[in-house]
Amino acid sequence: YFYSSELTTAEADWKKVNYYNVYKDIADLLEDEDYDDGSYGPVFVRLAWHASGTYSKKDRTGGSTGGTIRFHPEANYGANAGLHVARERLEPLKKKYPHISYADLYTLAGVVAIQELGGPVVPWRPGRPDAITAAAVAATPDGRLPDAAQGADHVRDIFYRMGFNDQEIVALEGAHALGRCHTDRSGFDGPWNASPTAFTNFLFTELLDNTWVPKKWDGPFQYVDKATGQFMMLPADIAFKTDPKFRQYVEQYAKDQDLFFADFSKAFVKLLELGVQFPEDAPVYQFKPLE
Ligand code: HIF
Incomplete structure (x- = not known):
């Protein structure tokens, strides 16, 4: 444009x-x-x-x-x-x-x-x-800007370059509770949870509570929740569950919405x-x- x-x-x-x-x-x-x-x-x-x-x-x-x-x-x-x-x-x-x-x-x-x-x-x-x-x-x-197809090392490279630490990166990641992926923008598809227009700590709760399986489709590799197939995670999002250092903050923010809100605001x-x-x-x- x-x-x-x-x-x-x-x-x-x-x-x-x-x-x-x-x-x-x-x-x-x-x-x-x-x-x-x-x-x-x-x-x-x-x-x-x-x-x-x-x-x-x-x-x-x-x-x-x-x-x-x-x-x-x-x-x-x-x-x-x-x-x-x-x-x-x-x-x-x-x-x-x-x-x-x-x-x-x-x-x-x-x-x-x-x-x-x-x-x-x-x-x-x-x-x-x-x-x-x-x-x-x-x-x-x-x-x-980050490449959604990559994992924890890449996410760290990108956000460390800006000057963020692991805790701040995880706090920011909570913003993926909002919105959705569009096939005509990023190529990925779907919202992260059922309330994409409410700012919540659901990115963390959904990440931990669901089983995430590869989506079967012709599009780029991404995950969907096994139970309904309606919600999605990017490969870069899944890194927050699999990387132990990221995951400790994911667990804190899933349990404590006030802590998440305070840390998110600062970051x-x-x-x-x-x-x-x-x-x-x-x-x-x-x-x-x-x-
Ligand atoms: Fe996003 N992000 N983001 N993001 N992002 C998308 C959409 C949103 C990454 C990739 C994508 C952050 C980090 C990362 C939002 C906010 C934030 C999409 C889908 C992709 C692919 C775009 C589309 O198709 O429309 C990656 C790899 C990130 C590093 C982990 C931030 C923390 C979560 C920094 C952040 O604040 C928001 C909001 C959307 C939804 C946009 C919409 O149009 O609904």
Whole structure:
């Protein structure tokens, strides 16, 4: 997807935005009975994470700064397939609030989605600058986001590069309670559990409680639950059950939803702030969920 010049405007001025109003307007965009399971929340979370998860602590490149995920080539990397759906849903808010940066809008959308779908409060700061054109920034290299076909070693390589430890990685993994895989995006198919629009610790409980068997189909190798065949796990998800170090945290979070919520919130804040140099006077918002 090549974006036209209308998506490359840079009039961002973080001080001129009322983020409470933006929060409310993003929340109003979540529900749509014609889309997926009735909510754009999960794909907003995926957009926020893919915008941020390109960070490398070695050379301090990548991350949400610049809003570079809206530009070719990053927008077209295989790992980002389908995220134009989320960006297009949010685009009217960039028109309504021209001073918000795309980088702030995309990360805030993930926060709103997590909170409004019943997850923890995720403190959020504004002030990420936007790159004006793709040429103005070094393109974020491809291959920095995880490959779902791989296992624990790969997951560690990817998240250690961002600066996360095992406990934080497992806490983040809980977000796969949300949403589903799409055959026309990643090639994989199905939701992880029966309530894909509720933020819960079900990723962990489902992982432990079900027997996961290879799905019999022509698509990429993935797992389904043996009992119903309705729910799925990626090979990378199964690694959280089979890897002993990951599994000890999976067991804790399956038993203790409050602990999971607290640890998830901290890890997700860290994710959305990777590589960002915030203005010194940028306040941290702790938005109250609307309902
Ligand atoms: Fe995902 N993830 N993710 N992910 N992800 C998909 C969908 C979502 C990985 C692969 C996939 C995280 C880590 C990893 C969400 C949020 C997070 C899909 C399906 C794949 C293949 C895309 C599609 O077909 O639409 C891998 C390999 C990860 C490393 C383990 C994070 C922790 C769980 C960081 C995270 O927050 C969300 C939400 C979705 C659902 C999107 C939707 O459109 O419903």
